[in-house]
Amino acid sequence: RKEVEQDPGPFNVPEGATVAFNCTYSNSASQSFFWYRQDCRKEPKLLMSVYSSGNEDGRFTAQLNRASQYISLLIRDSKLSDSATYLCVVNLMEYGNKLVFGAGTILRVKS
Amino acid sequence: NAGVTQTPKFQVLKTGQSMTLQCAQDMNHEYMSWYRQDPGMGLRLIHYSVGAGITDQGEVPNGYNVSRSTTEDFPLRLLSAAPSQTSVYFCASSSPRYNEKLFFGSGTQLSVL
Numbered sequence: 001r002k003e004v005e006q007d008p009g010p011f012n013v014p015e016g017a018t019v020a021f022n023c024t025y026s027n028s029a030s031q032s033f034f035w036y037r038q039d040c041r042k043e044p045k046l047l048m049s050v051y052s053s054g055n056e057d058g059r060f061t062a063q064l065n066r067a068s069q070y071i072s073l074l075i076r077d078s079k080l081s082d083s084a085t086y087l088c089v090v091n092l093m094e095y096g097n098k099l100v101f102g103a104g105t106i107l108r109v110k111s
Numbered sequence: 112n113a114g115v116t117q118t119p120k121f122q123v124l125k126t127g128q129s130m131t132l133q134c135a136q137d138m139n140h141e142y143m144s145w146y147r148q149d150p151g152m153g154l155r156l157i158h159y160s161v162g163a164g165i166t167d168q169g170e171v172p173n174g175y176n177v178s179r180s181t182t183e184d185f186p187l188r189l190l191s192a193a194p195s196q197t198s199v200y201f202c203a204s205s206s207p208r209y210n211e212k213l214f215f216g217s218g219t220q221l222s223v224l
Contacts, residue, residue: 101153
């Protein structure tokens with residue numbers, strides 16, 4: 001079983017739609033959680049961290065469910081520019097950096 | 112501010128050849144790492160370094176060497192290229208304080224024939 005699993009998609013949605021991605025992780029000792037965004041043939045960039053209480057950054061909302069070991073990303077009012085691959089990332093270390101990346105979920109927003 | 116500079120962008124090798132992928136950062140980050148990205152798989156850690164003179168193996172280190180003689184530079188050496196090393200390689204860095212925020216280079220598309 002992969003340590004971090006994501007639905008590869010693609011998710012094809014119209015502009016203005018709300019779309020949600022889930023990600024599950026297998027290691028219950030995982031310490032922190034993130035979403036990265038990767039545009040086609042580009043490097044990944046940090047989109048947002050995911051906190052236990054849930055957090056929001058504009059149109060993006062991230063949630064963590066430790067009991068069920070999954071995190072989610074909700075995008076409201078999708079824009080064409082949101083088209084990208086979204087990578088779920090888990091840090092296994094509390095102090096330090098042992099990041100495990102999911103394979104990513106492809107989002108295509110169409111006009 | 113250049114950030115993380117990675118070269119070359121593209122490279123084609125024959126089986127058995129060796130080469131070095133260069134990575135430099137100008138943010139005074141202590142942590143640097145190399146990942147490979149293959150279709151259908153997440154980025155996998157090859158080697159990492161927490162500071163000059165210190166390196167360690169990641170998840171998939173076989174066939175690769177690294178060194179960290181300065182804070183700025185972290186080259187990745189392929190000792191004897193194999194077709195299984197065909198991949199996209201990313202170098203990344205972060206400061207210890209915000210260690211989950213990785214700054215990535217623009218990547219190297221490597222093909223081994």
